[in-house]
Every structure is written in structure tokens, then in C-alpha cells.
Amino acid sequence: MRILQLHCDSIEYTPTKKEIKSAEDIDNPQTQKLEELVVAFVAIEDGDDSSVAQNAISQIKNSMEKIGCKKLLLYPYAHLSSNLAKPSVAISLLKEMEDGASELEVSHSPFGWTKSYKLNVKGHPLAESSKVITKDSSDSKDSGEITSDALKGESKIRSYWKIMSPDGTLSNIADFNFSKHKKLEILAKYESAKVRRVDQPPPHVALMKKMAIADYEPASDSGNMRFFPNGRLIKSLIERFVNDKVKEYGGYEVETPIMYDSEHPSMVSYFNRFPARQYNIDSDGKKLFLRFAACFGQFLMANQYQMSYKNLPYKLYELTRYSFRREQSGELVGLRRLRAFTMPDCHAFCKDLPQAIDEIKIRFELSQNVLHGLGIVESDYEMAIRFTEDFYNENKSSIEELVKKHGRPVLVEMWKEKFFYFVLKWEFNFIDNLGKASALSTDQIDTENGERYGIEFVDEDNKKQHPIILHNSPSGAIERIIYALLEKAATDSKEGRKPQFPxxxxxxxxxxxxxxxxxxxxxxxxxxxxxxxxxxxxxxxxxxxxxxxxxxxxxxxxxxxxxxxxxxxxxxxxxxxxxxxxxxxxxxxxxxxxxxxxxxxxxxxxxxxxxxxxxxxxxxxx
RNA sequence: GCCAAUGUAGCUCAGCCUGGUUAGAGCAACUGAUUUGUAAUCAGUAGGUCGUGGGUUCGGAUCCCGUCAUUGGCUCCA
CATH class of the missing domain: 3.40.50.800 (Anticodon-binding domain)
Known part of the structure; x- marks a missing residue:
């Protein structure tokens, strides 16, 4: 038996004509409308019997209890299988299932009829699932949720999670001894198994108000904050500190527009690659969007440079005020996750991979220093590093060198093949006292956008080439730094120390x-x-x-x-x-x-x- | 975006389940007294269309529906 189960706001169906001789007789083939229910499309296959039907209905009931729904429509749906049972068997098993769910408000749509239907499926993660139940499998396979189109691309990424120790050895997460690395364990579970264990608001939300730093702005969109004088002072000092550090490193500060034309050729291909969540603005027929990072501006600018390999690596830097991402409303929290945020973004244009790898090491130390200067100490964050399998095989020692610089075991995600525009990405994740992980510093090796944005340099042989681009945010979003400092203060206070700012x-x-x-x-x-x-x-x-x-x-x-x-x-x-x-x-x-x-x-x-x-x-x- | 909880004075909260005088308290603000030695001086005054829109009812902060926001979970986090 195959079942496609959907949690729906409503379904409307109309029996149009009998499809087979043995179709059920119904009195009047009128349009039926049901609301707030689970629709189970059912295909009964050859070999199914009463035990299969019982098993199926109990699984359906189970999952309906989880989502808190009490109305069920069994919808005979032949197209789920090419190995259907005889109609007579099918109809009796269908009725048996219906009887087995008598504590629910249960019905079935007529068997053997061609029907037209309209349905509204809810969007939550448990709304859609498919089940295959056979006689031999006492516990049936539940293939879980059926992912939406937008997520299908993501789910294609095949990745392996590992832990890499500073000496370069890789271990499976299950085998690794986390006893001395509690926060890394939290990060590893958070990322790889998606374990969350929070049931209270993060303390920084109350603190950001009480300390007169920031607050929600009801007259704006969610996730767009107002900063009071105290908050502005703190934020501007952090901004200046990060700016100074990046300049010391050799980044040249620029300023670029916050909105771009989504029909500009270089944007089109970028957008095709990523289902973006951005703010859109219609202006006189132009379709503009608000930037979600400083990449566009800097790439378009770099495009105008006449660069030689002798100029590289060349680094452009901008502190965006603001970058915008239309995160889903349910994801927004205080200063941790915003729709408008201030992000230092430093790109290094490199002539080749060896140069990029040399450069990423320098920026790794820059990021460590910046966090340290901001009062985020080593024990506050854990490192994750992600790369493609090919990149690992060819650059093993460089990866190990980064891990060694960190000095503690790190979480590794290895991609079977390249999916994003980068071949390597590392990040430092702040772990708050509720066990939530959020990325602060990060850097990436981007092998695609040089070409996409037509950025060129002339190499030793007088040939034009596209640079490899590094994307570094030495601190992560400034708001997120404030969040981290406030969460640290809350931890201090919880553990009996006096909370304070640097x-x-x-x-x-x-x-x-x-x-x-x-x-x-x-x-x-x-x-x-x-x-x-x-x-x-x-x-x-x-x-x-x-x-x-x-x-x-x-x-x-x-x-x-x-x-x-x-x-x-x-x-x-x-x-x-x-x-x-x-x-x-x-x-x-x-x-x-x-x-x-x-x-x-x-x-x-x-x-x-x-x-x-x-x-x-x-x-x-x- | 989905599921759930919450929304009452500037702030923190009580009242709501079980509808019925003029919706209460503390803090803050204001007025006056007090002039202080290291984590809360005293007294008084003012302050609320109970998030918002609709419905039920003789009557709604209280019951029902929609909506917005926040928080949690899911999902997401290039």
C-alpha cells in the first residue's frame, strides 16, 4: 500500500464519472468540501491484506495525533502504484481502514470514480509525508516528508559530518569523545542532527531593552531594529573597531548602493542559482532588490579595475549598513536574526588557488583577533569548516593548518560535490547558554563569481583570467556581536557574576x-x-x-x-x-x-x- | 511560511477559566517635604478606547472568528 498524506486547510472534490464497472454507487455526485483535515491518497496494491490496512490506519492516526488534526479523508488514488490490487479487495480494505479510525471524523471519497479536486496543503514540515506499507515489513518504511521544490536542491547536497582534531585526524561524530568539548558537541548536534533544546526566550532580548540598547520598531518590518543612544554608541564603536582592523589588514574601504536591478545580467544568473529571499521594490518599472550582502557592489566595482596579477591579492571592504534578508518571520529573534543588519564584508581577489589559500590563513587570524578584541573569547565559539571532497583531497594540509590555528577540534562538513559557489567555507559559531549556535566570523573560497561578474586580471603570460574571490566577514553581523555580548552577560549573571560590557x-x-x-x-x-x-x-x-x-x-x-x-x-x-x-x-x-x-x-x-x-x-x- | 503560547498604565504584572458598579498593584513620571557616606527616604497627583477589526449578548478586558506583533518549536540561515 502506498499513501501520500497531506495536512490541508481544505479540499473540494467532484466525482465526474465512473471509471470502472465496479465503482462504488453514490447517491448524488455533488461537490464535497471539507476543511482542516488530513487527506490520505491511498493506492492499495496487489498482496495487501487486512494487516496492512490496520498497520496503515494506525500510522495515519499516529501522525494525525502529532499534528493535532481530527478529520481524515481517505482518497483512493490509483496513480501512486503500478501494481494495484483488484478493485474488490481494494474497496474492502479501504472500508476497513475507515472503520479502524472511527474515533476520528473519517470519510472516503468514492472509489472508482474520476474526480476533479482542489486542495490547499498547509506548509508546515509535517504537513506532507508518504508511506509505503507492505505485508512483510512489520514496521513499514516512512519516507518522511516530501520536500517542496525550493528545498529539493538543498536536499540533493550529499554531505558527511566529521570532527577534525588539531592534528588532522578525522573522526565520526558518533565516535568522537566530546567530554572536553561540550560546546562543540552542541554545534555538531545542532548542525548535523538539527537538535534544538530551547524553550525560553533568549535573555539578550530582555537585556537589549533594559539596557536601552535596541528595540523592535513596530512601524517598520519585523527584524528591522531601532537603536537608542546607548545602542548606537556601542554599535558605532564596534563598527569602528572592525573597520580599523580590516584596514590594518589591507582592505580598502568602499561604499556601494544598497539596491540593485534584479534584471541586470550578472544578477540574473546569481538569482537563478539561489532562490533568494530579498526585499523587492518596484520603481518606475524597474525591479529592484535590497542587497543581502556587499558582494554585488564590490564585484561590479572590481569589474571596472584593470588588474594585473602583480596587483593581487587586492582587497575591497565595506561595512554594510544595511544588508537585508527577508528571513522567514518565525526565524527572527532579537538581535540574533534580523532582516536588516550591519555586516562587514571583505573580498580578496586572488590570482590562483595557492594565493587564495595563503590569503585565507591571514584572514583567519584577522577574524580571531577581531573577535578577541570585541570580548568574544575562544571558549565562546566553535569552528566549523565545510569543503568539497575534491578540495579536501587536493588541499589537505592547508585545511589541517586552519584547524591547527584554531587549536581545538572542529566540526567538518564534507560535500560529495560542489553545490554552492564556493569550494571551502569556515565559520566561528557562537554558542549561547541556551545551546543556540549562530555564525560570527566566516570566510569562503569562491571559484565562480569572478567569471559571473566578468572580473578579470592579466596573468604572467598576458592572458586574461578570472580571479578566485575570498568572502570574509571578520566579525559577522555587528548586531550579532551585541547579541553575543549580552548573552555572555546573561550567563555571568546566571552564574552569580556581575554582568558587564567591556x-x-x-x-x-x-x-x-x-x-x-x-x-x-x-x-x-x-x-x-x-x-x-x-x-x-x-x-x-x-x-x-x-x-x-x-x-x-x-x-x-x-x-x-x-x-x-x-x-x-x-x-x-x-x-x-x-x-x-x-x-x-x-x-x-x-x-x-x-x-x-x-x-x-x-x-x-x-x-x-x-x-x-x-x-x-x-x-x-x- | 507552518504549529502553539502570549499581548491589560511608560515598564513589570494581577483581573479573563465561571461575562455584570468607576479595570487594580509595584516601579517610573509629576508636585511637595527631605540634603542624604556606597544596591531602593516619605507623602500626594496624574496616567488605561484592555494589540487591532468583526461577531455573540441587555451587557465583552473576560466568550467566538479574523488580523498584527512578540516568543517557542519546525523549517531556513548562499
Missing amino acids: LWLAPTQVRIIPLKDEFNDFSDELFEKISAKDVRVDIDDRNESIGKRIREAEKEWIRYILVIGEKEKNSQNLSIRDRQTGDVREIPFDDFLNEIKEQTKGKPFTGLNLPKYLSKRPQLMV
């Missing part, structure tokens, strides 16, 4: 609290002295108790608090309440400044992005 990202680094109004002038002087040294300092001049003002500074994660009273006014030293210890220290001004400078060394600075006086500051309640 000092260079703190919206306020030092807070001055004058004990009474009479110390306001002295506090102002101190404010000037400190902010002249490029430190973000503010003054809580509100008429509140000292306890309350300290409590609120604590809640804003402010590292240093200076309470100013008679004692401080008359002393050369400062009394500093250090949030990390909760203790008050008395130290000279210069020592205090040095302590701050030491922690913010090599990081960009920008001034306070809020009113200097707390009394002038509106409360942001989100």
Missing part, C-alpha cells in the same frame, strides 16, 4: 555622585578633568538618596562610581567604588586614569551619547 563599550564608564548640591561645582570640575582624558563620565545630580543612586548605577552596569563629599573635596585622592569588587578604593587621579586607559588600550573612543546630568535625562522605558 569597558571600552560601556555607555558610561565613570559616574560621579555628589553627596549634596554644595558639591556640584566640584563634581563639574572633576567631570571636565576626566572627560578631557577621553573617558565617558556623567553626573547623577538628582535629589535622591545616595543608596538609590548607587543602586541605579549598578543596574546600568557602570564600572566606576565616584561619590563626592567633604572628604573627597579635601583630598588629593579619589574614592572609587569599583563594581567588580563592590569595594571602595582610594587612589590618586592619575592612577585611576591609567587603570582605565590600560583596559581600553587600542580601542576606539567616542564621547558620552547622553546628557551629562542625570536630571536632564529622560527615562527610556522599553
Whole structure:
């Protein structure tokens, strides 16, 4: 017996004429309409008997319980098999199945009739499944869901999941000892077996609001965030840090349009290759789309260069504000997954594969350094690397070298054949404390787009060639970095440590609290002295108790608090309440400044992005 | 996109199941008192078309349907 089972919003069918002599008699062949049901197209095959029918109906009932549906239509459908049972047998087994589901609202469409039908299948993953049930197979084969056309291409990718240790040995996931690599285990299961174990909102969503960083913007589309002054300050510092690092590496910063003509020849072939999820805009007959990465702009730009092999590798860089992807609504979460995001994207045009491989090693270290500088440490992320089997066989030692640089075992996905435009891709995945994995840094070796975009250079033999292109995002989306930092803070807090930002990202680094109004002038002087040294300092001049003002500074994660009273006014030293210890220290001004400078060394600075006086500051309640 | 849960004052939440005076509390805001020594000073005032549209009802925050958003799961993540 073969069954195609569909969870439907509705079905409408009309018996048109008897197809065989032994067709069922029906009173009036009217159009029937049923709603919110499971339709099971059934082909009863030669050799099927009562046990097959019982088995089939119990499997159908099972899966209907899973999807919570109570209405079933059995729809005789000969075209599922070329080895059909005799109609008399078929009709009796069909009725037996119907009887076997009496606790459901069950019916069958007339047997032996030609019918026209219209049906609306729901789109969820369990909506479609096919079953083959035979007499000998006590437990039948359930071939699982039938994938939609859009996914068929993806499911064709045949890949093998492995773990590669720093010494280059490959092991099967099932054989690998994860006891010292818990996060890698999470990533491996997450990616290869799609295991998820979360049942609560990610903590960063509450934090991004409470810390007045970012929030949803109901007047925009989902996944398009607003950033408050604190959030903008943090984001812009991270952006500047990444920009500086990429420039140090040798990327040249450019700016390209955020929208493109989807009918432009180079886009057409790209779109054919990927069923894209993009924002579309119709403008005066032009079909524009919002970029989902900086690739297009940079490739079209590179196309204009007259390049020689002597110029390569040549690196273009852009920090997109924004890249847009119309992710499915159910996939959006806080700052982890957005529809509009800021992405550093650095392409290196290389003359050949050896050069590309040399370059990818340099960018690998760049990415490690960038994450480290942002406060994402090694134990926060796990590496995955994916490549085609051919690439592995020809470049084994280079792959092993990357894994060695990482220094810990990595998750490997090996593709039997090339499906994407790249032959190798690695990424660092942040694992949050709910066990969710999201990619931060990544790099790819792209062997296709040089040709697609007509990018050329002249080689040693005066021949035109297309470069190999590397696509690196040293940090991943900036919003995602903020997500990672907030999730880390939430973990700290859960485990009894004080949550905090790296000092260079703190919206306020030092807070001055004058004990009474009479110390306001002295506090102002101190404010000037400190902010002249490029430190973000503010003054809580509100008429509140000292306890309350300290409590609120604590809640804003402010590292240093200076309470100013008679004692401080008359002393050369400062009394500093250090949030990390909760203790008050008395130290000279210069020592205090040095302590701050030491922690913010090599990081960009920008001034306070809020009113200097707390009394002038509106409360942001989100 | 599919399935489910949630949506009440600026914020956090109670009330909803079992429909019935004027929808409550804490925090924040505002006014006044208080001038404070390291995580919440006291008193008072104001603030809500109960996400939104429709339906049932004499009567809807409360029951039903649609819709939007958020969160979780599935899927996806070039």
C-alpha cells in the first residue's frame, strides 16, 4: 500500500464519472468540501491484506495525533502504484481502514470514480509525508516528508559530518569523545542532527531593552531594529573597531548602493542559482532588490579595475549598513536574526588557488583577533569548516593548518560535490547558554563569481583570467556581536557574576555622585578633568538618596562610581567604588586614569551619547 | 511560511477559566517635604478606547472568528 498524506486547510472534490464497472454507487455526485483535515491518497496494491490496512490506519492516526488534526479523508488514488490490487479487495480494505479510525471524523471519497479536486496543503514540515506499507515489513518504511521544490536542491547536497582534531585526524561524530568539548558537541548536534533544546526566550532580548540598547520598531518590518543612544554608541564603536582592523589588514574601504536591478545580467544568473529571499521594490518599472550582502557592489566595482596579477591579492571592504534578508518571520529573534543588519564584508581577489589559500590563513587570524578584541573569547565559539571532497583531497594540509590555528577540534562538513559557489567555507559559531549556535566570523573560497561578474586580471603570460574571490566577514553581523555580548552577560549573571560590557563599550564608564548640591561645582570640575582624558563620565545630580543612586548605577552596569563629599573635596585622592569588587578604593587621579586607559588600550573612543546630568535625562522605558 | 503560547498604565504584572458598579498593584513620571557616606527616604497627583477589526449578548478586558506583533518549536540561515 502506498499513501501520500497531506495536512490541508481544505479540499473540494467532484466525482465526474465512473471509471470502472465496479465503482462504488453514490447517491448524488455533488461537490464535497471539507476543511482542516488530513487527506490520505491511498493506492492499495496487489498482496495487501487486512494487516496492512490496520498497520496503515494506525500510522495515519499516529501522525494525525502529532499534528493535532481530527478529520481524515481517505482518497483512493490509483496513480501512486503500478501494481494495484483488484478493485474488490481494494474497496474492502479501504472500508476497513475507515472503520479502524472511527474515533476520528473519517470519510472516503468514492472509489472508482474520476474526480476533479482542489486542495490547499498547509506548509508546515509535517504537513506532507508518504508511506509505503507492505505485508512483510512489520514496521513499514516512512519516507518522511516530501520536500517542496525550493528545498529539493538543498536536499540533493550529499554531505558527511566529521570532527577534525588539531592534528588532522578525522573522526565520526558518533565516535568522537566530546567530554572536553561540550560546546562543540552542541554545534555538531545542532548542525548535523538539527537538535534544538530551547524553550525560553533568549535573555539578550530582555537585556537589549533594559539596557536601552535596541528595540523592535513596530512601524517598520519585523527584524528591522531601532537603536537608542546607548545602542548606537556601542554599535558605532564596534563598527569602528572592525573597520580599523580590516584596514590594518589591507582592505580598502568602499561604499556601494544598497539596491540593485534584479534584471541586470550578472544578477540574473546569481538569482537563478539561489532562490533568494530579498526585499523587492518596484520603481518606475524597474525591479529592484535590497542587497543581502556587499558582494554585488564590490564585484561590479572590481569589474571596472584593470588588474594585473602583480596587483593581487587586492582587497575591497565595506561595512554594510544595511544588508537585508527577508528571513522567514518565525526565524527572527532579537538581535540574533534580523532582516536588516550591519555586516562587514571583505573580498580578496586572488590570482590562483595557492594565493587564495595563503590569503585565507591571514584572514583567519584577522577574524580571531577581531573577535578577541570585541570580548568574544575562544571558549565562546566553535569552528566549523565545510569543503568539497575534491578540495579536501587536493588541499589537505592547508585545511589541517586552519584547524591547527584554531587549536581545538572542529566540526567538518564534507560535500560529495560542489553545490554552492564556493569550494571551502569556515565559520566561528557562537554558542549561547541556551545551546543556540549562530555564525560570527566566516570566510569562503569562491571559484565562480569572478567569471559571473566578468572580473578579470592579466596573468604572467598576458592572458586574461578570472580571479578566485575570498568572502570574509571578520566579525559577522555587528548586531550579532551585541547579541553575543549580552548573552555572555546573561550567563555571568546566571552564574552569580556581575554582568558587564567591556569597558571600552560601556555607555558610561565613570559616574560621579555628589553627596549634596554644595558639591556640584566640584563634581563639574572633576567631570571636565576626566572627560578631557577621553573617558565617558556623567553626573547623577538628582535629589535622591545616595543608596538609590548607587543602586541605579549598578543596574546600568557602570564600572566606576565616584561619590563626592567633604572628604573627597579635601583630598588629593579619589574614592572609587569599583563594581567588580563592590569595594571602595582610594587612589590618586592619575592612577585611576591609567587603570582605565590600560583596559581600553587600542580601542576606539567616542564621547558620552547622553546628557551629562542625570536630571536632564529622560527615562527610556522599553 | 507552518504549529502553539502570549499581548491589560511608560515598564513589570494581577483581573479573563465561571461575562455584570468607576479595570487594580509595584516601579517610573509629576508636585511637595527631605540634603542624604556606597544596591531602593516619605507623602500626594496624574496616567488605561484592555494589540487591532468583526461577531455573540441587555451587557465583552473576560466568550467566538479574523488580523498584527512578540516568543517557542519546525523549517531556513548562499
